[in-house]
Amino acid sequence: MTQSRRIVLAARPHGRPQPSDFRMETAELPSPGEGEVLLQTLYLSLDPYMRGRMNDVKSYAAPVEIGAVMEGGTVSRVLESRNPALRAGDIVLSHSGWQSHAVADGAALRKLDPAAAPVTTALGVLGMPGFTAYAGLLTIGKPKAGETLVVAAASGAVGSAVGQIAKIKGARVVGIAGGPEKCAFVRDELGFDAAIDHRAPDFAEQLKAACPQGIDVYFENVGGHVWDAVFPLFNEFARIPVCGLIAQYNSSGKAQTDRLPATMREVLSRSLTIRGFIQREFVDQRKDFYGEMTGWIAEGRVRYREDIVDGLENAPEAFMGLLEGKNFGKLVVKIAD
């Protein structure tokens, strides 16, 4: 019998998650059945979408049940296989969740080639976040040469890919990030045209100055007060792919104003497109994504940064930090060597 250390959802958070919303447990795993494999988790991805799964509301995916293992993508090693396509020692992309071991259907796994790219990239720039950036930007955002694109969380997994792909397409790219260190990284390492610190007291003025031609694409992956600064700058026919709302649009200080009328007026008068999406909608673009993104990384045109936290027991704190922008790069938890 294999024991799995796991983190389960102990309680549904109200607002920000608390340590008491998570609980560490140990569970016995069944032996793998026909077609299944026993997996050891090497790396666990932490992503903003997980906050939504902690709520008991209708959304694009079912919520995590109370007492169930927190969901999440993983890079895992096959320990034991009853699936002819996989053997012990193989490294795979799985969705094992916040736990040290798991039994999974081999057909649901993607085998990774550790020689082609560091395996952690399957959770980031070559994984779901990178694909979210690629598909949402190219299908909905459609940046054209000379246009201005703005993206927030610009040092993060999605934002950094959005900005760099938009640069490849010839757009002027302005990143928003939290703090001078991240802004320097976005500008100097990722090659964005400008980087604005959303914590600056004159953030809105700085953003306006960095977008002298207005904004043609705003890739919305944060919500919150960034929207209020971006909104007045939209050009006619601006496109707004919406893939995430970390800050839940809880704009402090504006809670008593209904922003919907003004938003809809501008949607009309500037012919704006606001389009929500989940990456799985664009599954038929995955092959193009792997091909193009791998090439861009090899050419040094797309760079990425990972923020690796050690130990499953540190996942809750790292996740809570993610929601406050404390990570610096794609947040991954290392569970085993």
Added chain:
Amino acid sequence: MTQSRRIVLAARPHGRPQPSDFRMETAELPSPGEGEVLLQTLYLSLDPYMRGRMNDVKSYAAPVEIGAVMEGGTVSRVLESRNPALRAGDIVLSHSGWQSHAVADGAALRKLDPAAAPVTTALGVLGMPGFTAYAGLLTIGKPKAGETLVVAAASGAVGSAVGQIAKIKGARVVGIAGGPEKCAFVRDELGFDAAIDHRAPDFAEQLKAACPQGIDVYFENVGGHVWDAVFPLFNEFARIPVCGLIAQYNSSGKAQTDRLPATMREVLSRSLTIRGFIQREFVDQRKDFYGEMTGWIAEGRVRYREDIVDGLENAPEAFMGLLEGKNFGKLVVKIAD
């Protein structure tokens, strides 16, 4: 010298326009120059977009200046021509505004064939409102057979065309209108699958019952409290073309709630598309529109209703009524025989 009776913008309205916001004047017109024509207005179109032009705010078109003639599309007769393409007696589509006569560049006019269709249709079902319905519905709304479409102001110029075209495309069509008479017209004369009176106290419940499969397309041409009833019913991937906001989204009773966060959350979780548009964006579809729409009218598949008010002096009152839904069909002012 020809004298033109005209209605000018006397003051910018706050909220609903008042009679004092308009002023009747008489002005001397210059003689037509080279390439120009002298026009007599036969019919003036009154449309919701004119309310926006009365405001001094940046929008998709410049505002009407204080003291300037109110803007508007017209069907006019050529009285005198210095343009070789037109001669006295020709009937043209013009943009002469709220006045009895005008001098215009002949190149900006479209000659109408009174034998092909009643000339007033050039202001409605075969004009800007009909084209707004056609282009917005087919390019953004994209109704598919078996889907559910909802449109408000369903007995009006845009809404009636939206619903009937969607029926031709095989959608289930639910119209929203004000009062039992309009609802009966929408259901019995236009052939919508259902018609809901937005004044009914249980309007939201009736709408829900009429959309058992949810809503796939909501053609937004009114704003206001209809949005709140429609919003909870959107299916995944619903499309929301936005072409007008008569009620300015001033939802009574909900003014203290910021509806933007909930809206953006649903945009994300249901992969909604909200897309504002002005019909001129789709100018390259005009030829297809004239061809298809003329055919549908001839076959009896698209019907229309006109509400014709007599006399330029009655235009302000008719326009104020339009903003409150008092018209029944495309509102047109007859200025001369």
